[in-house]
Structure formats: C-alpha cells, structure tokens
Amino acid sequence: MAEYTVNIELLSDMCCGTGAGNGVEVDTFTAVDDVGLPIIPAKRLKGLLREQGEFLAGHGRHTFDDVHALFGHLNDERGEIRVDNAVIKGYDGIRRELMHSGYTPAEVTETFSALRAQTKIDADGVAYYHSLRVTQVIKRGMVFAAVITVKSDKYGELLADCVKTLRHVGLNKTRGFGEAKCSIVKEENTARTLASVPPTYTPADEVKTLGYIITLCDDIVISAGSNAAADYISGAMLQGVFAGFLKDNEVLLNKIVLNDTVFGNAYISAGSSGPTGSSGPTGSSGPAGDSFVPVPLSVCGIKNKDGEVYNLADGYERLDGKQYVGRSGYCRICDGEIYKLSVKMAHEYHNSTKTNDVFAYEKILKGQVFKGTITADRNALEVFKGLIAERGGIIYLGGSASAQYAKCGFEFDAEYLDSPKAPPTGDVVLEFVSDTIIFDSQGTNTTNPAVLLDELLKYADFNGKKIYSKTVTVGGYNAKWQLPRPQYSAFAKGMVIELNGFVPKGVLPAALGAFTNIGHGAFTPRAKGNPVLAEKDVKTAAGSTEINAAASIVDTIKFNRRLEEYRVKGFSDADKAFPSLDMSSSASMRFFTLYQSVARKANLKDELSAAVKTNFSGENNEKLRAFAERAIGSFGSERDDKLFKEYIRGYMTQIKRLYREKARKEGKANDLL
Secondary structure, eight states: OEEEEEEEEESSOBOOBOSOOOSSSOSBOBOBOTTSOBOBOHHHHHHHHHHHHHHHHHTTSSOHHHHHHHHOOTTSOOOSEEEOOBEETTHHHHHHHHHTSOOOHHHHHHTTEEEEEEOOBOTTSOBOTTOOEEEEEEOTTOEEEEEEEESSGGGHHHHHHHHHHOOBOSSOGGGTOOBEEEEEEEOTTOOOOOOSSOOOOOOOSOEEEEEEEEEESSOBOOBOSTTOBOSSBOHHHHHHHHHHHTTTOHHHIIIIITTSOEEOOBEEESOSOSOTTOOSOBSTTOBTTSBOEEOOTTEEEETTOOSEEEEGGGTOOOOTTOOEEEOOSEEEEETTEEEEEOOOEEEEEEEOTTTOOEEEEEEEOTTOEEEEEEEEEHHHHHHHHHHHHHTTTEEEOSSOTTBTSOEEEEEEEEEEOOOOOOOOOEEEEEEEOSOBBEEOTTSOEEOOHHHHHHHHHTTEEOSOEEEEOOEEEEOOEETTTTEEOOOEEEEOTTOEEEEEEEEESSSOOSBOSBOGGGTTTBEEEEEOOOSEEEEEEOOOOOOOOOTTTTHHHHHHHHHHHHHHHHHHHHHHHHHHHGGGOOSOHHHHHHHHHHHHHHTTSSSHHHHHHHHHHHHTOSGGGHHHHHHHHHHHHTTOSOOOHHHHHHHHHHHHHHHHHHHHHHHHHHTOGGGOO
C-alpha cells in the first residue's frame, strides 16, 4: 500500500461550491468543515483527478482500463485509490483548538474567505435585472494538502500524471476562479503489506466478550434504509468489515464471522478512555469514558420543563393537566441521574456528474467516539485483533469509503468483560438497546407484542407485563449491488418491557429475535429503580490541543470582532449626531469624499484631521468642520487605521441612510443620495 501527498496551491481565488447560500448576501458558499476551516472535499478532488485520467487516456498516455482500475467504475468494483479531504497545513491541531475556542464557524471562515460579486451585462453594457450573484471564495495563495492511498505502486505513474495536469479546482474555472498549481510527493516508509499467510484458528471453546472503540477520523455516512441516516454503527456494518478482511478464506469467513460471532452495535461515547461497559459517572460531568445507549421509551418529561425526567416503567404516574413528551438521543442512567448525549450530525449535498442529480444526505461528524462489544470464541477474537493490527488500527465504514468519508480508528479494549451477573427476579424491567426483529411461528415478520412476549416466555416465567414500544423499518443499502437490503419491520431500539413475577428458566440470552449476531434484539434486565431522574447533559471529551496552533486565526477573529464593534459604533454615533445636523446631505458627503482622498495614508486619523482643517477653513465651512471634527473625535483614542476606516465608513453609511429617510418623509426626492 503506497501513500502520497498532493499539494494544491491556489493561484487565484477558489470556490468549491456546496450548492448552498443564505439567500440574503451570499448565493454560493464554499466548502468548509464543521469548525469553519476551508477544505477541498475528497469527492470533488477524486472526480477532478479521474477527469484528468480520462483526458490522458483519450490522448493515448494511459489506458481507460487503468483509469477505471485506479478510480473505480460505475457498477464495477471499487477502485484502488482512496482520497482524503485536502486541508490546510497543521489542520488537525488547528481544528482541535478551534472546536473549543467558542468562535463560530462563520467567524473562522471569514479569516480565509472573501466575497466576489458578478453580474450579467447585455449588449448595451447594462446589467440584467436580478443577475447579480455573490460567491464566497477562498483567497488565493492558500496551500492545501490531501493524502491519497493506493493499494499498490502499479498506478503511481498514472496518479502522478493526473495530479500534474490538474490546473483548476472549483466553480467558474473559465472566469478566473480556481487556478491551481498541483504537485505530488510519495511518502517514504508508509507502505504496508498485509500478511500473505492467512490467519489460523483453533476453537478454544471459551466464549468471551471484548469491548471495542471506534474513533471517527472522517465524517461518515450510514444508511438506515428508506432514505434515512443512522446515528450509530451497527453490528452488521462491523460484520461486513471483517467479512471483507476474510473474503478469500471461506472457512474462517463462515465459521467465525458469519455464524459464531455476535457483533454488537456501537453507540456514542463521551470520551475515548475507559473500558466499554463500565458503570458509574466519572467526574462532575457524568460518565465521560462510557458508551451510552438509546433513551428508553418509558422515559418522558413535562413539556417545556427541563432538569427532571420520569421513568414510567419504574412506577411514575402521570399528573393530570400536564403534557408529557418523550426524550430522544442517548443516555446513561446512574444513581438517580440520567446523563444525555447526542450524536453530532450535519446535512451535506453531492452533485453527480454522471446523472446531473443532486443528492442530500446526513453525515456523522468526525472526531466522535463510539463503543460496542464483540462476543466470540476467545481464539476468534485473537484473529480479529490480528486483522486490525495488520491494518494499523484503521477500518472503513459507511458510504464513499474511497473518498471523503468512512475512515475510522479501531481498537479493542485491553481486557475481556466480566461475565454478566445473574438477572434479577420479581419486578423486573427489560431495556432493549437495539432494534428487535421478530418472526411468528409461520415465519412471518411481525411487530405484534404478543409474539414478542411468547418469545420471551421461552426463557422466563412472568405474570404482569407492560410494553413501551414503537415500530420502525430497518434495512440499509448494498453499495456493491446498488440495491436496498431486505427491509424488516421491527420494535425500535429503546423499547422497554415491564414485568412482574419474573423468574428465568435458565441462562437468559443477551438478545431476542432474529439477526442477533449483528446487533439486533440486545437487551439488559434490571430491577426497578428510581422513577424520578435528574437530567444532565454531557459534553464529549475535548481531547488534546496544540498550543498556539491556531493563534493567528484566533487573532484575526478577535480583530474582525473589533472591526465589527467599531462599525456598529459608527452607526450608533451617527444616530446621535444626526438630529443636531443643520446642513445639506451633499455638504456632509464632502467630508466622506475628503476621507477617501487620504484613505491610503498611514496615521489616517491624524491625516484626516489635518485635511479637515485645511479644506474646511473659513466661516462658510464652520458647520461642516464641526461635523467632521465630531465624527473624528467620537472615534476615540485608538490608533489602528483599519479600525478607523471601519468606523468612518459605518458613520457615513448611517448618515447617508438617515438623509434618505428624511428626504422621503419630506417628499424631496432630489435630495436622495
């Protein structure tokens, strides 16, 4: 496996359009990440490189077969290339620091971007009505770098030629935007060769459970079927990863991946440390190192009342006259408190150049941590550990694994989890942490609660029962076949069954229903607890920061905020000054014209003050001179020329607007500026 770094230097302003605008001042936004840092999306970059490859193949430099083998081909197997987003130098450290800086993504983007306006002109040199378009661009001179991984060196020359011929990136390539200089460097000592000797497996006849941790290195896209996106990593996805590793070893594939291993779902975690499944809050912010589970459907709260929720399965009775609403997301309940955590997601758009269709989808933002478990024969788990180690702890999940999305760090917990304790008896609550698929005695998929209870009666006796549930359709999408996976009706994760007189008939299974080996039907039994829970939010762990990595960006943001403060101050001071003005609008604009004549000089405030004394001398200019001196003096003692410029522009913009309003009210259209 060979790794390359592609450097992209912008020779002109660039806009990697996202298809979005705010409808007010910007028609097209450029692509940025979740904290506002500019990026060139990997899907865009891969498409540009493929375009160059097809151009080279069309001129005989390379073959179309090689281009398809490297980049993949519609309806064929995935290509050998994987492209990461192109990002700025020091991106990881800058992003980590900005995530917890308190600055908005818009403020971060403003430090790198500018607005460019274009309009359409007719044959007479007049602008077409409604033709003005404003585009957000990344300023020229910026350098981006993207990591590209190729399975072998066979296509290294083709990739290098594609990079060398790439000259433009983004929108409006024929109108001066997106000109770029690109180069490629092969990274040394990065080649990784998978073991040629297949792993060996001898059953140990000792079933163990091992926790695993998945850290999202990229945003990921996970289909949940029916045009929906999932906010967790399913056991089916993880099974597919290991099946891909062992696809050429039919014995191990069938024995330890497809049949005898239970791949549990991975849910959001508040941190990256601590064994999966440990209990109890860590510190004042809650269980920072633990995985969370879907909020039980028996948990509700009073509408518009925060701070407290109620668990109906634990005996809470609704109050008359109160409106109750359910709670969503993920949680961990401990010692009378419920700690809540949500998965950070965002909407994204993609334009297919093949079909000219625009697709909208949701993605899970990178940097988040998910935790789950795998239960298997102890030696099978050792095989899985070896497969992960061979790949440097990196796996790929979800859609677009060859560009922009899907890269994840994967590690196993150091120790096996303890065997589950004997389930409680008597008044018991079963909390289902994953979707549960049930078939009746005729083999028909059903969401009839009676069939679910009949299934449970195989493992325990009970008398009273109450179910809190809702139904969903589960499935997914098979990217290889470009078809949806089979769809099933299921009881949704979070289902709760309240049972009285519960007595297990033997060992209680960890899951009920079908497809339990890929995460479905998992549940946890517990004794009844506190019906009233204190509600607390949990923030994900901040992670390490690189001190001063984003210092220049932060300084720019702070200065931009000061610019805005002085612009607003100019508006405010103009409002205060206007009622006492006793001169024409054209006279006041003479001051702004004078400002423009000296605007490029250093020590601007002093230069403008001197110009006012020289140009507005004499009794005829007394009012104008007083107006100008008041405008300059109200700025304050600050000596920064940029701040002074923003202040005066704000001041005169507001004066101009106020004169226009006055002229309209008095019917003096000729006085409009």
